[in-house]
Amino acid sequence: MKLLVTGGAGYIGSIVTRALLAAGHEVEILDDLSTGHRDNVPAEVAFHELSIHDVARVLTPEAGFDGVLHFGAKIAAGESVIKPELYWDTNIRGSLALLEAVRAAGVPKLVFSSTAAVYGDGPGEGLITEQTPPAPTNPYGSSKLAVDLMITAACGASDLGAVSLRYFNAAGASLSDAGHLGERHDPETHLIPIALQAAAGDRDEFLLFGDDYDTPDGTCIRDYIHVEDLATAHLLALGHTAPGRHQIFNLGNGNGYSNKQVIDVVREVTGAKLPVTLAPRREGDAVVVVASSEKARRELGWTPAKADLHAIIADAWTFYQYDKGRS
Structure with a gap:
């Protein structure tokens, strides 16, 4: 498949890109490099240094993309409390621009990088399931929950098949002869x-x-989950999308x-x-x-x-x- 990875120069996006290439997919990356790293982008991958708001410049009907994996977002919960408008703009408005482009281009598959932050403090006792009521405690979690709701509506109004993966605590690194990929946020919050x-x-x-x-x-x-296990889940999710349906999965150990x-x-x-x-x-x-x-x-x-x-x-x-x- 021909796939667009938004935020593909970041920590998780770059490691998922590596897994997609290894599986034989054609990949292009869109990233504004505000937190990602240019050297995370493989030489054989077409790279678009653009804001997520400008995704329609890449995701055109003529481009022929079969799917999108959407990682392009702000992710620091603490920062979101201080600068909520940044999270509304990037995570919500940016994702809306993506969904509009996906629909206009007729892209059939979407895998969204969601988060356990949508659950807030969780149920207090026991494991958090997909039936646990969302109760985000910060604008970061709220923005991701808003995008999940937007995706549900988009699937209901079209033949788009989407999967949201709600990660718990991603950690670890991808180590290979081609180079190591791991966390290098600035500032680091994990x-x-x-x-x-x-x-x-x-x-x-x-x-x-x-x-x-x-x-x-x-x-x-x-709950800590190895980033390569996350990458595996994205490939499985890509093959599990169904037209007109939005599915949500928790990912943790x-x-x-x-x-x-x-x-x-x-x-x-x-x-x-x-x-x-x-x-x-x-x-x-x-x-x-x-x-x-x-x-x-x-x-x-x-x-x-x-x-x-x-x-x-x-x-x-x-x-x-x-x-x-x-x-």
Whole structure:
């Protein structure tokens, strides 16, 4: 298939692009490089340095695209609280421009990069399923939920077949002879790369926000999923779209790891002491957020191949050292 990947120069988009190429697809990338990296784009891939708002310049009827994988978005929950208008503009208005272009061009397939942030704090107990009522607690989650609703309406009004994949905590890296791909956000906001920066001595301290939660060790619990497992799910989702239907799947390992467990594994993988400073709880941090991916396993045939936290962090550490060595 001929596929357009929006946000394909970013962390997850670039790794999914690599998987699509390996599967024999023709890929083009649209990215404004506001957070993505030009060197993430393979030499054989046509690259369009454009805003998502200008996607109709690429996604034309004449271009003959068979599908779109949409990663082009702002993703920092904390920033979204301070600059909500940025998230309305990029995530909602940009996605509306994409849906308009998809419909005008007659593109039959769409896979959307959604997020567990649409669930907010989740049910409090038990795993989060696709039936868990959405309750976003920040503009980032709200913007992604708005796009999910837009996609549902678009599918209902046309023959578009779409799948939204609601990720939990993506982590790890894609390591290959062609080059390593991993997280390099600026500023970094995700727990594992921040911990690796501290372990490497590139950050003065690691702040642990609260150790008095109602969990076995007092720290928040999250579900971490290897980015290559995410990539596999996107390829399966692409083959699972059905005309006029919008399907939603959670993607996670179904296992929760506490912040202290992550710190311990980072110490084990890196061999570093990893200095930790206890800080007050952050407002809005959910206590336990863990996915049920039973629907994705049952209907997509998806099974995480790298569910072990040690393997996830080891790959992220290999990428961090690789990226640091070339900078």
